[in-house]
Amino acid sequence: MKNRLPRRLFMLGGIAASLSGCASKFHSYNGPEVTRVRLYKSQRLLALDGAEGVLRTYPVGLGFAPTGHKQFEGDGRTPEGSYVVDKRNPDSLFHLSVGISYPNETDIALAEAQGKSPGGDIFIHGGPRRGIDPMNKRDWTAGCISVTDRQIEEVYAMVQNGTPINIYA
Template sequence: MKRRRFITGGAIAAILASANTAWAKKKPQRAKFKVYNGPEVTGVIIYKKRRKMKLLHFGKPLREYDIDLGFAPKGHKLREGDGRTPEGLYTINRDNPNSKYYLSLGVSYPNSRDRARAAAAGVSPGGDIFIHGGPRYRGERNKKDWTHGCISVSDAEMEDIFAMVKVGTPIMIHP
């Protein structure tokens, strides 16, 4: 009886050891998100007219990207559905790894001034302004300035930006 337990126990140990070895030989999976270990991004600046976005570390440029904007890019966003990208000082207020447009970082539009301006005009200021990658379907991205007021970059660039820019980072959007 003792011999049977010893043999059974040895067989189970051998099976577990071989399974463990097979698991250890698997190729490591790619991380879901990139990791950034460089200087902290302390600000984001958008230049709408030049279609550029800069990530800054205490005023020093770290990276620069070409961007697309809302389908009506000139002027400050006034109301929901106008296709404009807002202008002014905001913050990155959320991140969304499951975005409809690849990855995304939320912009704190509308601020109190935006809400007051829209209320005076009797309209909704809108919301849900993001920095994001491309759409899941490519038909929208066949032209420049295709978003509904957001700031768009390529998916590969958005992976880097998503890793670098943290919630709470100020963003200044210039005309």
């Protein structure tokens, strides 16, 4: 009987090499620091800025009712104003997600004056885990900012907690 060990090692090596090429959702980033994030809602454009200028831009989807500033939970709007990146979720239902500090004190006061909740849990995130490409439907979230899964992997690696985010109409 022939020795099958060399054949098995060759096959296992090939499998390992092909698996090593599979993309991980956790990218590393060693470039310039992202000093600010800007979102232009009307242009559906997210920009990551560094000290020397724009580092990356991405097309985005918004909440299902994108016009105007988010006021209440369930209104389908994406907030406008100045916030910071305040959390990260590697186990997000939407591939990966980077949290935004909405609602701030002003948002809370405006909603409470109307007897409503301002909502919360506003994120920049990828697509649903169902495998649906978020760009197939432009504005589909409940108020979040959506990018493709590959793009959120870059954003997740590049943007750190505490980074300011300015959201413009």
